[in-house]
Amino acid sequence: MRRALLHGAGGCLLASLLVSLAVAAPRMKVKVVVDDLATSELRVSIRIEGNEDSTLRLRGVPTYVDNPLAEARGEVVRDLGVWSGGDSLVARPEQAEDGESLWIVRGAGDEVLIQYTLHVDYVAGEKARNYPIHIPAMDPTRAWLTGNHVFVTPGFGADRVGDLLTPLQIDLSFSLADSLELFGPPSSVRFENLLQLLSLQFGVGEFELTQVELEGSQISAAVISNGPEELRPAEAKVLVSAVSGMLGQCLDLFGGAPFPAVNLYTFRSNGIGGLEGAFACQAYLPPSVDLTDRRAEKVRTFLAVVCHELVHTWIPIGLFAVEDPWFKEGVTSYYGFVLTARAGWIGPAETDRLFSGYGDQVFGEVELEAVSLSDPRIWYEEYSSESWRRLTYDRGHAVALLLDVHLRSETSNRKCLDDVMRLLYANHAGGSFTRGDLLASIEAATGVDSRGFFARYVDQTAAPTVREVDEAQRRAIKFGAYERE
Ligand SMILES: [Zn+2]
Structure with missing residues (x-):
C-alpha cells in the first residue's frame, strides 16, 4: 500500500514463525456467485477437504489481517451455515480480544462445507477516516472488492500469521449472471495460501478495460478504469505504456509472476495512493491531474505509486518475509x-x-x-x-x-x-x-x-x-x- 499525498493504510498481522505442515495441504474450493448486482449480495461457498482440526475458527468479514480498508455497516455475513459429514454444525459467534469477529465450529470432520450470503455494505474504517483510504464500495451498477471484504476464512495455522501462510490449495471460481462481467481475475483461479485469497481484488459491473502488451511473457495485464470520464483514452494510453514497462521490469527482477494476470484498476479521488492485490492492484489520483503531462510532478508521483503497487504483487503477496516485517x-x-x-x-x-x-x-x-x-x-x-x-x-x-x-x-x-x-x-x-x-x-x-x-x-x-x-x-x-x- 502506498500513500503519496495523503498518507495512510491499514493493517495488523501477528509476527511469528510459520509452522509448516508435514502432511498434505488441505484443499479449499471456493465459489462466488453473483446473480444480481442491484441486491448488493454475493453468495459464497467454501468446501474444505483434508481438514484435520475438529474445532474450526472461522474469521469474520471484513477480516482484519492486512490492509483493512473498510468497516462493515451492520451484518455483512448472513445465513452462515456449516456442514460436515452430512451434519449441520453450530457456528458460535465470538469476539477476539482485538475485536475481530470469529465463529467457533466444533465437530468438524475431514470435509467441511461453509456457505453464507455476503451483503456488501461497507464504510471507511477508523484508520481510513484518519488516513483517507478510497475503495469504491458496491453500488447497484458497479463493485470493486478485495478478498478481505468477501471471504470468511478457516484457521489452519498455529496463529494468525500461520493461518495466512499455511500452504493450501485454494481453487476459486466465479459464477456471474450472464448480464454481468468480471474484471481482474479470470473466472477460475488458484491460490497457495489464505494471504493470497484475501489479497484478491475483483470488480463486477461496468468498467473500461485496456489490454497491456507484455512482450515475451505468458501473463496478461490490463488497465481498468471507471470509464473515459475518469481516465481519458490518451491518459489510459500513458498508463498502459507505464504498466507494460514496469511489469516488464518486475518480471526481469523476479524471473516469474505469482499470478497469470496483473491488472491495474485506476480511479479518481483525493490525493494519490494505492493498494496492492492479487490479480489486480489499484491506484488513484486527483481529478485535476492530467496523466499526459509527463512534466507534472504529480504524474511522476502517481506513476511511482503504480509501480509500488505492482511490486507488492511479489512482495508480500507472492513472497512473504515472515520474520522481517520491514x-x-x-x-x-x-x-x-x-x-x-x-x-x-x-x-x-x-x-x-x-x-x-x-x-x-x-x-x-x-x-x-x-x-x-x-x-x-x-x-x-x-x-x-x-x-x-x-x-x-x-x-x-x-x-x-x-x-x-x-x-x-x-x-x-x-x-x-x-x-x-x-x-x-x-x-x-x-x-x-x-x-x-x-x-x-x-x-x-x-x-x-x-x-x-x-x-x-x-x-x-x-x-x-x-x-x-x-x-x-x-x-x-x-x-x-x-x-x-
Ligand atoms: Zn506499499
Whole structure:
C-alpha cells in the first residue's frame, strides 16, 4: 500500500514463525456467485477437504489481517451455515480480544462445507477516516472488492500469521449472471495460501478495460478504469505504456509472476495512493491531474505509486518475509522507485532527490527511535500512525538501499539485491521465507555474509544516519542501481 499525498493504510498481522505442515495441504474450493448486482449480495461457498482440526475458527468479514480498508455497516455475513459429514454444525459467534469477529465450529470432520450470503455494505474504517483510504464500495451498477471484504476464512495455522501462510490449495471460481462481467481475475483461479485469497481484488459491473502488451511473457495485464470520464483514452494510453514497462521490469527482477494476470484498476479521488492485490492492484489520483503531462510532478508521483503497487504483487503477496516485517513496505518502496526509474518514468533529477526528506521523516519521530525494523509490533502498528508508517516506508526504504549498496560494494558491483530477490522468488514463490532463508539466499546469490549488516541496521533500533543514506544513494546511482541492465 502506498500513500503519496495523503498518507495512510491499514493493517495488523501477528509476527511469528510459520509452522509448516508435514502432511498434505488441505484443499479449499471456493465459489462466488453473483446473480444480481442491484441486491448488493454475493453468495459464497467454501468446501474444505483434508481438514484435520475438529474445532474450526472461522474469521469474520471484513477480516482484519492486512490492509483493512473498510468497516462493515451492520451484518455483512448472513445465513452462515456449516456442514460436515452430512451434519449441520453450530457456528458460535465470538469476539477476539482485538475485536475481530470469529465463529467457533466444533465437530468438524475431514470435509467441511461453509456457505453464507455476503451483503456488501461497507464504510471507511477508523484508520481510513484518519488516513483517507478510497475503495469504491458496491453500488447497484458497479463493485470493486478485495478478498478481505468477501471471504470468511478457516484457521489452519498455529496463529494468525500461520493461518495466512499455511500452504493450501485454494481453487476459486466465479459464477456471474450472464448480464454481468468480471474484471481482474479470470473466472477460475488458484491460490497457495489464505494471504493470497484475501489479497484478491475483483470488480463486477461496468468498467473500461485496456489490454497491456507484455512482450515475451505468458501473463496478461490490463488497465481498468471507471470509464473515459475518469481516465481519458490518451491518459489510459500513458498508463498502459507505464504498466507494460514496469511489469516488464518486475518480471526481469523476479524471473516469474505469482499470478497469470496483473491488472491495474485506476480511479479518481483525493490525493494519490494505492493498494496492492492479487490479480489486480489499484491506484488513484486527483481529478485535476492530467496523466499526459509527463512534466507534472504529480504524474511522476502517481506513476511511482503504480509501480509500488505492482511490486507488492511479489512482495508480500507472492513472497512473504515472515520474520522481517520491514520488508513489505521498505523493500517494496525501494524497488517501486528503482523499477520506475529503470522503466524510464523517473529520471536522474528525481532519483537524486529520493532521500532528500529522509532526515526529517525518520528523525522527527522520537517515539520510534526505540523500535527496530524486525520488531514484531510492526505487524500491528505499521499503518496506525504517521510515525509507524515512516518506520517501515522511510527507514525501511533507506535500509533496503543500504543493503543493495552493501552487496554491490562487497562484490565490486557484480552482484546486488536483484540477485537475492530473484533467488528468493525461485525458492519461495507462493509462500514465505524466514530470516535464515534470507541470509542464506543473500550468501548464495552474492557470496556476502550479511549477518553484520542485519545486526546493525535491521535488528538494532538506531536508524541509518542522514550521511550514511546520502552516501549510499550517491553510490547506488554510481553503481547504476536505477538504470536498466
Ligand atoms: Zn506499499
